[in-house]
Amino acid sequence: MSTLSPTSGLKLILGSGSPRRLELLAQIGVTPSEVRPPDVDEDPRKGELPREYVNRIASDKAAAIACAEDEVVLCADTTVAMGRRIMGKPEGEAEAAEFLYALSGRRHRVITAVAVKRGTQVWQKDVVTTVSMKRLSNPEVNSYLASGDWKGKAGGYAIQGPAGAFIPWINGSFTGVVGLPLAETAGLLTAAGYPLYGA
Ligand SMILES: Cc1cn([C@H]2C[C@H](O)[C@@H](COP(=O)(O)OP(=O)(O)OP(=O)(O)O)O2)c(=O)[nH]c1=O
Known part of the structure; x- marks a missing residue:
């Protein structure tokens, strides 16, 4: 189902x-016509x-999704950064624990890059948010790991999710941390000619 005007x-x-x-996307009244998950190598380069x-990665994802002339493709990539260190999706509980102890009691950045493609043109933007995580106790880490979240x-x-209780402060875009900065995404979709407000 699409929210696009028929014209x-x-x-x-x-x-x-x-x-x-x-x-x-639903939060801003946008329902994609289709979901096409990308399959790209997300390993960071040395x-x-x-x-x-x-x-x-956002640009690779956009390149990996084939699109017809009447389609606009939206892709994004989110990562956690501590200094130069890139923390992607943990491979298992042990790596998740390692990440949480590294983030505990410190500030880090969450970066989301959004790429919108129409035809051969791509509109892209990244949004950086600084996140402060409280110092975590062992029971806090263990119960969070057990939640599987x-x-x-x-x-x-x-x-x-439950980790919201670990984050007293952010500076930037909450929706960017969750995976899609809505203000910037709306700007990119508009730039690509997608009628967000039923134009
Ligand atoms: C830091 C943080 C990340 N995330 C999520 C957003 C992303 O879905 C995920 C990072 O993985 P991504 O590789 O950005 O995306 P994905 O694998 O979920 O989906 P796809 O590649 O198909 O686009 O982490 C949260 O939901 N909340 C948070 O607070």
């Missing part, structure tokens, strides 16, 4: 398997900086 004829394709991104990395989340936590 525009443009279809939105969400190039992401992330249920968070689908929900965030020496690659976090911001370069997320932009490269860390699975599939960059840095091994999700601010919108």
Whole structure:
């Protein structure tokens, strides 16, 4: 189902398997016509900086999704960065625990890059948010790990879930941390000619 006006004829394709991104789009009244999860190699390159990395992956995701002339494709990539260190989705509980102890009591950045493609043109933007995590006790870490909420989340936590109790402060975009910065995404979709407000 699409929220597009029938005159525009443009279809939105969400190039992401992330249920968070689908929900965030719904928050601004956008329902993609289709979801096409990308399949790209998300391994960072040697020496690659976090911001370069997320932009490269968002752009690779957009390139990996085939699109017809009447389609606009939206892709994004989110990563957690501590200095030069890139923390992607943990491979298992042990890595999630390692990430949480590294983030405990410190500030880090969450970077989301968004890429919108129409035809051969791509509009792209990244949003950086600084996040402060309180110092975590062993019982806090253990109960969070037991919840399983860390699975599939960059840095091994999700601010919108139980880990919200660990985050007293952020500076930037809450929706960006969750995986899709809505203000910037709306700007990119508009730039690509997608009629957000039923134009
Ligand atoms: C830091 C943080 C990350 N995340 C999520 C957002 C992203 O879905 C995920 C990072 O993985 P991504 O590789 O950005 O996305 P994905 O694998 O979920 O989906 P796809 O590649 O198909 O687009 O981490 C949260 O939901 N909350 C948070 O607080």
